[in-house]
Amino acid sequence: MFARDQVAGQLRRRIECGELTAESALPPERELAEALGVSRMTLRGAIEQLANEGLLVRQPNRRTRVAGDKISRSVAFMSFSEEMQTRGWRPHSQIRQMTAAVADVSVAAQLALEVGAKVIYLERLRFADDEPLALERLYLPYARFALLLALDLASQSLYSIIEQELGVRPVLAEESVEAVLLSAEEAGIFSLPVGSPALLTRRVTYDDQGQVIEAATSLYRGDRYRMTLVRRR
Amino acid sequence: MFARDQVAGQLRRRIECGELTAESALPPERELAEALGVSRMTLRGAIEQLANEGLLVRQPNRRTRVAGDKISRSVAFMSFSEEMQTRGWRPHSQIRQMTAAVADVSVAAQLALEVGAKVIYLERLRFADDEPLALERLYLPYARFALLLALDLASQSLYSIIEQELGVRPVLAEESVEAVLLSAEEAGIFSLPVGSPALLTRRVTYDDQGQVIEAATSLYRGDRYRMTLVRRR
């Protein structure tokens, strides 16, 4: 465990339990670093983490403050199940594959694991009102989520399962979106012509501790799906 | 100007001009820092910037490598010009059309105007380093933005113009993203094969008063552009 994460965790707890209240200022960095027994640079790393999470607000030449209650919902992030339900569609899933596997270089990098570490591989075809809408492939760290292999994921939301069973809550996702064409195999799965347009999203999801939960790609058919966002600045 | 940004800029240029080619490894951090005349920590700050931009790929105990060729992009909501500049690409525009026009049902609804109200129609081909990357079509209310018709939009950012000239600041955008195929005409504009994949975004942008600034669609070529987001909840 790194000092930076320990310090961030400590500050996070003191904010959540109300010891550091909303809008209150943190002590000066030099004082706080000494009190916590770390260098100022390390403390600043922890503060940056919490600022990125939206818990702290920094201003040059001013003390860093605890953020207000305003939820800065830059881009709301939902599970497939939640998204379909808000759109008024019935979601369900067909599990195409679910196995223990071994992380290659790319998966390991995304999950912050070592190459060769055990992972869970899950491939699901996701339906909206009985029409296949997306092909999802995801990897999770085996050590933390092994229990999923024994559960029924066809009807339940993955996120609600890991929250209920493990108390793990996804709070942040880094996502990229690009346009691609369906390969022959993918086209067959959707019963669409080869070369149909599709949205490919790649996502890495984190819990409130900054731990990676999953690395996932989702391939959405282009003729039925449109992603929507609200962006602020 | 900070040393970190200067170093990041230098590396960015060396990547762009091909001196550091795709998939090639950077020199060891200790060597590179000395060659650039900065401390290793400062160099690492620059490397982190470029990694966040998607230009570099880091792996523990391995040399940092130059990423593949897709332009990947950052968080919140930026103008095309801003986005390209943070990526280290020179943005410019070719104005294909700019006229006063009349709002049809769809445009009127998006701009919160009446059908038949006067609007400005602007069609721009947007370049990153002299390569056409996106075809943008946008509508603005004529009453508020008539002065744009007299200005040079080829080299300046639309957002910076309306902020400087009118004090209007875009702060929120509702956006949708879908995957489409290029039509014959569009493919010709990008010099790509007909049927190439593309990202089509539709955007309505608001100022801090909640007034609509623009309704826009942008067609990004799928082979060179990837949208990235950070989502929270």
Place this chain on the structure above:
DNA sequence: CAGTGGTCTAGACCACTGA
């Protein structure tokens, strides 16, 4: 084993704010 990126330290100077 030497090489590598990841982390951390204990300082330093800077620009800016506000009394």
Place this chain on the structure above:
DNA sequence: CAGTGGTCTAGACCACTGA
């Protein structure tokens, strides 16, 4: 003016990879 966060330095040790 003292206080503050932002940046930077020149080291250090660590865990890990691969020869």
